[in-house]
Amino acid sequence: MQYFYIVQPGDTLAAISERWRVSLTSLVAANHLNSPNLIFVGQQLSIPPGVFRYRVKSGDTVYSLSQYFRVHPSIIIQNNQLKPPYTIYVDQLLFIPPGMPYYIVQPGDTLHDLAIRYHVITNGNRNIELLQHVNQLPSPYIFPGMWLQIPYSPPGGNDKIAFTASQNGNYDIWLYHSKDGTIIQLTNGIADVFSVPVFSPDGKSIAFVGRERLLYVIDLENDRLSTIDQFHMNDDLHIAWSPNSSTLSYTTRNQIIFYQLTSHAAQSIKQTGATNVQWFPNGSEIVYQAPDENGISQVYRILVNGTERRLITNNTNGPLHAIQLSPDGDFLLYTTPGASISLIHTIELSTGTIFALEGGPLAKNYYPRWNPHSQTIAFSATAYEELGYFNQIRTAEKNGEQETIHALSNCFASPVTWSVDGDKIVYLSGCQGQEFASEIWMIDLNDPVPIKLLESDLTIISLNWKP
Known part of the structure; x- marks a missing residue:
């Protein structure tokens, strides 16, 4: 209320x-x-x-x-x-x-x-x-x-938000409906604390890594669950869909895997230490993070057939994390160097120019996400640690300018996700100390009033808006 x-x-x-x-x-x-x-x-x-x-x-x-x-x-x-x-x-x-x-x-x-x-x-x-x-x-x-009592009202429309949540110790993938604020459970105890639901670009499927590090795909139209692969203990658990929604890419066993869902055929590129595979919008090229010959974290681009590998970054410092290609393929963002200090940078791929986002007061900036128009980045910035745990929901332009605080969450950090039209940001709140969230909130950048979408007895970990 x-x-x-x-x-x-x-x-x-x-x-x-x-x-x-x-x-x-x-x-x-x-x-x-x-x-x-x-x-x-x-x-x-x-x-x-x-x-x-x-x-x-x-x-x-x-x-x-x-x-x-x-x-x-x-x-x-x-x-x-x-x-x-x-x-x-x-x-x-x-x-x-x-x-x-x-x-x-x-x-x-x-x-x-x-x-x-x-x-x-x-x-x-x-x-x-x-x-x-x-x-x-x-x-x-x-x-x-x-x-x-003046409640928060469901926004309406036909939007859906997938999220990972725990109930009685069992993690599952859930779906929130903006039409009436209801939620439905999509899985039965097979997700895990690290599971992130990733929609296919056509919105018909959700991929996630669940218990035992198994890679699953939920076919939403046919209500069918498929098991694709299993990750090793220390593998990066990031997964990405091809632009045409036909192929999943991920890294395991020092390989970049391309799994074709209809034919069940898999291709691979051998690459030690590769993480964070992302697709260019043309569907024929990817970017990824991997160590160079000196063991320093770099970002590369390569054709999906394994040819024409090119170096994007010239990093000489710490590891690069959260690699994300902008939807139009013109910019790349990453965070560095780690968790206690996390700074966000972007690179204009055509020129190699690097931009730095100012970020929050404690230099703890997490979960950066491009908006669908490739112009703006939303992220979570930890703040006010002396008063408990809070984070600011911020946005900045791709060149680091016009950084703005839009809302406040009472969690140490919060995943964020954009609406399809790029006007709204959804984030998590309702944390107790450093514990996980129990609430989902939304703010419309054109009418910046934080609206509580969901308050529950669930422990909510991650979320993604359906395309």
Whole structure:
């Protein structure tokens, strides 16, 4: 449910956004405000997910913190289960939300107005039925003083998002439907913590590596599961589809494998240490990472028949990870050097020019993904480690410019995936500490309000939007 902050004397939207580490753009959009300067005392503002944590400093009291955050002391007391005399301790980490998870009905309010104002919209229509259901209202009639929970509404449409999740210790591939927010389980205990569902470009199949490192393909149209191959213990588990959806490529046993699904024939290119195979859009050439003769990580391109291998990078530093070719084949991105420090770079293949993304404040930038138009990269940047674990959902242009923070997740890092039209980003949140996520969120870059798509008792690991 959405949290609501009551505007206090002296408040400005800029101060509120800074207090909760929320994007000012998202705050304006979340409340359908015509101007960021036009707020009034007593107004109830929906606050998008931010940093609702505070680490106690010397001299802090519940009362002083309630004054600083401009919330009632009971909010701090109740959310942290404090007992009289409500003593707090230096370095104690408190959860301080920006208000209460309900809206207080004002004179003149209607469910129709509230649905528009707070984005309870499905398929472009106000989802009055959802508001009634969540609040157990027998009719659309509401009256001043009533407390209403304002839910997040499924966006509608026919989009589908595949994700890997665990329930009772068993990992499986699931499918989320944007039409009504429902999910269905596609497998039965054969996925694993490292499984990433990868759609074929035509959207008809999903490939993933599951338990025992077996490579599976789900035929969505015929509801059929096939086992393709088995990876070795230390193999790279990245898999990629050919542009025409007929062939899977992956690396195992020091080979690059091309497996043709209809004929079940396989071809291979011998290459020690190869990882991260990616297809050029022409379907006749790939890129991959492999060590050079000096053992230094490089990126190469080669025809699928194993000829005309060419070096792309001239790396002299650490290993290159997360190799990704842009959908148009003109740019390449990679991260380096590792996990504790992860920086994102892009290369313009025609010139060899390298661009660096600024990234987050801690230099921990993960899960970069090209948007379908090859112009923008979305990624997760870890931030605010002193307050727990959070990451910023960021985008940057392919040359590293116009880097923007769009949303905040309360996970150390979050996989991201783009909608087919390149306007929306889906990411994970709902983590407890460094644990895995339990929520799926979406933000529309044209209407930047974070929308919760799914809140569940599942442990969610990875996700991908259906083409």
